Amino acid sequence: MSKVLYIKANSKPEELSRTFKISNAFVEAYKQFHPEDEVVTLDLYRENIGFLTEKDVLVHSEATDDSRQSIAVKYARQFRDFDKYIFAEPLWNLGVPAILKAYFDYISQVSITFKYSPTGPIGLCRGKKAINITTQGGAHSEDAATAQEHGNSYIKTMLNFFGIEDYKCISASKLDIIGMDVEAIVNKAIEEAKELAKSF
Numbered sequence: 001m002s003k004v005l006y007i008k009a010n011s012k013p014e015e016l017s018r019t020f021k022i023s024n025a026f027v028e029a030y031k032q033f034h035p036e037d038e039v040v041t042l043d044l045y046r047e048n049i050g051f052l053t054e055k056d057v058l059v060h061s062e063a064t065d066d067s068r069q070s071i072a073v074k075y076a077r078q079f080r081d082f083d084k085y086i087f088a089e090p091l092w093n094l095g096v097p098a099i100l101k102a103y104f105d106y107i108s109q110v111s112i113t114f115k116y117s118p119t120g121p122i123g124l125c126r127g128k129k130a131i132n133i134t135t136q137g138g139a140h141s142e143d144a145a146t147a148q149e150h151g152n153s154y155i156k157t158m159l160n161f162f163g164i165e166d167y168k169c170i171s172a173s174k175l176d177i178i179g180m181d182v183e184a185i186v187n188k189a190i191e192e193a194k195e196l197a198k199s200f
């Protein structure tokens with residue numbers, strides 16, 4: 001049995017979010033194909049996520065996990081205890097919503113998700129896997145615009161830093177460009193999501 005953490009980062013109401021339409025379809029299909037697995041939803045806007053405090057920063061670099069107590073450490077331990085991760089967020093101002101960056105600040109903890117070594121940092125979440133489901137108003141995945149995109153690329157880089165190499169992304173773009181068939185783009189992404197849910 002695998003434990004799956006579904007991490008949602010969007011303040012838009014659930015029923016209006018194109019991102020959640022796709023990610024919820026992925027999760028529903030995943031549950032059908034993997035009925036024995038446990039899926040836990042972490043809606044960051046319903047969580048106690050804030051900016052790193054003085055206390056959070058002071059415990060951040062302590063070498064052992066045992067005695068550290070902070071909200072950030074609690075979230076890092078929770079993250080570590082899962083096997084698979086589903087991220088769902090829109091692109092905001094070329095990056096992830098700030099609350100998701102704050103969440104990564106929480107879960108990036110020495111001795112929990114990574115450790116230092118004489119040759120540099122080593123990820124402690126090896127063997128786990130992740131998928132990121134995202135939507136964009138424009139088309140940042142195309143050629144010259146790729147360099148501007150710091151949403152999916154940021155999540156992928158952070159997870160690689162934790163040792164997670166098995167990483168996929170479903171991205172529906174151009175959703176705010178006038179004249180685009182938004183429903184068709186979203187439906188295509190939903191079909192891709194349902195297909196990927198089989199093997200995730």
Ligand SMILES: Cc1cc2nc3c(=O)[nH]c(=O)nc-3n(C[C@H](O)[C@H](O)[C@H](O)COP(=O)(O)O)c2cc1C
Binds near residue numbers: 092093137139175
């Ligand atoms: C605050 C904000 C910032 C945004 N910044 C970008 C952006 O930098 N690039 C882009 O292509 N779309 C941008 N968008 C458009 C969203 O990515 C797009 O509408 C997305 O599909 C919204 O997903 P949702 O329906 O799940 O909320 C932005 C939207 C908002 C609300």
